[in-house]
Amino acid sequence: MISTIALFWALCVVCIVNMARYFSSLRALLAVLRGCDPLLYQYVDGAGFFTSHGQPSKQVRLVTYIWAKRYLDHHDDEFIRRCERVRGQFILTSALCGLVVISLVAMAIWH
Numbered sequence: 001m002i003s004t005i006a007l008f009w010a011l012c013v014v015c016i017v018n019m020a021r022y023f024s025s026l027r028a029l030l031a032v033l034r035g036c037d038p039l040l041y042q043y044v045d046g047a048g049f050f051t052s053h054g055q056p057s058k059q060v061r062l063v064t065y066i067w068a069k070r071y072l073d074h075h076d077d078e079f080i081r082r083c084e085r086v087r088g089q090f091i092l093t094s095a096l097c098g099l100v101v102i103s104l105v106a107m108a109i110w111h
Helices: 004-036 038-043 056-067 077-110
Strands: none
Touching: 004 038, 004 077, 038 056, 056 077
16 A cells, blocks of 8 residues: 555655756746846846845746736747746646645645
């Protein structure tokens, strides 16, 4: 029989790996954004995005920009592809994190 604890930790590892992929893709997106649209880069605080003094309101702007698919009107094809990738990874990571939380609650109730 499969251990529920082992299955839970495997799910956690998959979630952490996908979070790392998401942050890596987001960092690559910001690097492309710096070259193709410097105004948008400053608008979303690209230089301070992953620093401790980053502004959360500007970080939310980027998430909203990607979630609303406003990048589809952009002139750079690579930027559009990277936004699509980041959006897909965000949805996948959010779903996996939700599944981890639901699994944790279920395990707390069951055990």
